[in-house]
Amino acid sequence: MAGQIMDFNGIVMMQKNYRERDLLVKFFTMEAGKRMFFIRGAKKRGFKMTADLLPFTYGTYVGDLRDPGLSYINAVKETAHFQNISEDIEKNAYATYIMSLLDRAIPDNELLGSWYNRLYHGLLAIDQGLDAGIVANIFEVQLLELFGVAPNLRNCVICGRTDLPFDYSESYGGLLCQNHWHMDPNRLKLDQRTIFYLRQFSAVDLTKLSSIKVHPETKHHLRLALDMIYSDTVGVYPRSKRFIDQMNKWSDKLPHPTDDKN
Template sequence: MAQHVTDFHGILLYRRDYAERDFLIKFFTLEFGKKIFLIRGAKKRGFKMTADILPFTVGSYVGDIPDQGLSYIRTARETTQFQGIGADIFKNAYATYIMSLVDIAFPDSQPLPDWYHRVYRALELIDEGQNPAIVTNVIEIQLMPAFGVAPQLQGCAICGRTDLPFDYSESYGGLLCQQHWSADPRRLHLGPRTIYYLRQFSILDLDRVHHIKVKPSTEHALRQLMDEIYASQIGVHPRSKRFLDQMQDWAPRLKTPPAHDEDD
């Protein structure tokens, strides 16, 4: 089994207790995809890399990385934490859900440099205070092909037209133009703003996003749409999503993020 002692860049996806003094940590690495690392002695007092393996850490490391199986970190070179995410329960919940989806969507040991950058940018936007629900929607929409679901979101799934009002049809796997709404009596009856953002988010480059402002009603409709697609077509509902749903119920009793009152 080939093994490499090499530098790598990683986003910490999760860490788990392992034995009495150790951690298992999963990184989404730029160079090797998702890898699990055994960190021996990580729970001991004075462990030198304690700050480098905290939740929501990103940075560069040196490690022993085999093609398969457990990897090992030798040292950390330069690391930072997404402190805004770590300190805010809402940001934390959305970021954890994004990382859970990415972990489920792709096999381990598959290099995914584009998705590494996309996840990093999503976490960066959430950390900076952009609307975490909308950033999460973008990731959910763009992840769908990785789950084997690639809805037609730019034109009508039947005729390809792009110049008429649209609605979403699960039966036809994407948008239907107004001319073909009668083809699916069970279409979702989405509003035009929801359709607009659905189409835009499917091709949005997060590097070009610096400000996000969406009406609460549209945000709610997007959330319902994503929940419907992920439940009925993808079948993925990680534990972090259940917590996120519960958190929405707590929101009225907690300090909520600033309201987003108007679409740009």
């Protein structure tokens, strides 16, 4: 297919050096899925689009979109930047992780559908101060479907009941009510709060997030549960997630402010 010159809405995912003076910049685009752009002369002094191509920038661009092959950007119409994400190491880590999950879940050049807006609003929520770890959890739950897991989090996968305590079964791909716990000895043995949030996260509209408050202990349980589900049934572990795990280990080891009596 030949190139098509068009306006497009994009969110910059990442950039990498290419040859001496050029850059490759990967975008999530609303109109054409994930695209890799070749930016000639991006590292020359006086290059005009530097700020428009930084990670966590979004806006409207004019480009020559090619499939297959690299695409080109002809002009920038209007851009803005998720400033707080860029400046905060934790927000940055979770935002990067969300983008790398979405990158793995959807092949290049395939339309993103509702995921473009979900990504934009999820990043906006993190930028505006919502709990980045929880926003990432919501993406993890909702992305399971794209990874081919699509767990049933509505009701018991065996009998359909919704009024008994639930647990999560990886082998049955969803919830088991208490009457059917015996069917999976390897069920995850999650507490009811964790189950409650997993169910909420699967249904919440990412474009309408306003506030989320989750108790720290439940946050920890959600992290463990989703780590298990991802490692056992998805098998995707991006480098950005490795960094988050390291970061959480360091912060566990730091002395707690209230421990310091001096």
